[in-house]
Amino acid sequence: MLVAFQNLEPQYKNYAQEKIKMYHMSQGNECVDYVPIMAHLYDLIVCSSIFTFTDKSQADPRAICGGTGFDIKSKLPECIDKLRPKVNYGFCSRGCIRNCQFCCVREKEGYVHVEADIYDIWDGQAKEITLYDNNILALPDHFKYICEQLHNERIRVDFNQGLDIRLVDNDVAELLSTKYISHAQYHFAFDYSSLDGIIEDKIKILKSKGINRSTFYVLVGCKDRDNKTAKEDIEDALYRLNLLKGLGQNACVMRYRRIHDKQPKSLITKDTEKLYIPLANWGNVHAAYQKMDFLTQYLNHERGKPYKSYYQSMGLIA
Template identity: 30%
Template sequence: MKIGLHDAEKEHFKHKTFPNLALMKISAYHKGKGDDVEWWNPLYRYDRVYSSKVFDFTPIDPYLPDDAIRGGTGYRDIPIDRTLPDEVDGMFPDYSIYPKCDYAVGYLTRGCPNHCRWCVVPRKEGNIRPYREWQEIVRDDSDKLVLMDNNILSCDYGIQQLESLIGSGYRIDLNQGMDARLVDREIAQILSKLTWIRHIRFSCDQKSQIEPIQRTIDLLKENGVKPYRVFIYLLVTEELQDASERVEALKRYKGINLYAQPERNERLGVIPNKMQLEFAQRYIYGGCYRTETWEEYCNRKRFVP
């Protein structure tokens, strides 16, 4: 069989380098059966085409064949909880289709016990549960491991897996942001003993998370981790005053890294407005938040905050 793979984000975002885990597993499965696998080309004919789309704002390719097997939360007309067949999900990913990827990627846990309004994970994956051991995910040709767990600290299994990575020789990144509300002294010690690729990531999506984030930063400092190693995701809703208060509370930590994400959920009709984009793209990304408040920025730009 001749198999075509389509990564909607890779096609649309030309700079995209992060691999699509589902497509890598599909590729490994078909290559294991002796099939020919390549990136889909609309000019060629294939026996089967697989298309994955992660974000609902990523355009749909109009040339995809009608019988393409589609998956991912970006396709709003298919069930959000659709998963790979077990025999495919169990495959070790085929990293050769993303030659610039020099790290292993995967999950140790799936799901999340929280039900945040802006998050699809509980509907897509259900409650938190064990999924894989880190030894099943790592690559022989790389010492880097990128984990995409949505709430790894919310179950004992996830914490045990992180603890067992201490001294393993692997550098890790938890790229979804941990919940600081779950960090105590013991967990802070575990996090401080791990070897990180770059940052230790947390989320601060609402004001109630400010105090836990501050407590976590202080606990990490007690264990030798400086604030510049901490990376904070900030959800930016229409309530910009809420977001600005979170920024003011956190920016006092010298060197801390803040990353703003305007709320977007086209399934629910949520589209960021002009000021949310201004806050994220210019006020935060441009670094203006380091020297002025959001109100001062708006006054200088002659915006109405």
């Protein structure tokens, strides 16, 4: 049997598809990447999408489709889900202790629980692995265990989805330090301005262990329980971004997209998107973010100037 794999977001690695490939190869089937002009030759086509907003019209009409992008409740059969392909990326834990209104992790994966360890993911040769855990710090014993494995094997790690800054303490920071493990720049999140005091305290702890600069995901555009306007959201985002900048951190502005109808509406519309575009362009380019004030400098720069009038019309600048 010839099995083709179609990934509608090829820029992102897809661990579920790797499990399906592992299963079919164990059955003696040949697995290949999907090529549209070859579609008539495939006995089976497996299509996956991570994001709901990805264009699904490109999916082969004969494909078996799965992933959050198609159905948040979709799951692999147990005989496939239990497989552990050693492809140097994957999950050591699934789920989360939080239940953030803008996130689907808790709904999709449940409460945080142990999934695997480094030896279930690592091929035994690679010098770096990527972990997609959503909140591994919520499992302190397992997190320590994983760090010990990384330390023993001298593997560089990228905690790609970020770590929960609220769960950082001296012991966690010690494990995260380069004295213990080799790592890519850490990612945390600063979703609410009410976390400002916690953010400041935790950054102090990280700095005490030599972790001087991390990147913080800064969520924008979510119409949360406070029912804020786009103007209020921009002002709140600028407060968080400027606080992080003052603390010597980097930022990654995350523009909110709704996954399903139960989630809050997005403040990013055709009428407001030109407020969010320059904010993301500034925040996500570290050189611009660190060197320029957004309102007084970036919006007067050639990259930001086309959007200045939108900020003026909203009363955000004179």
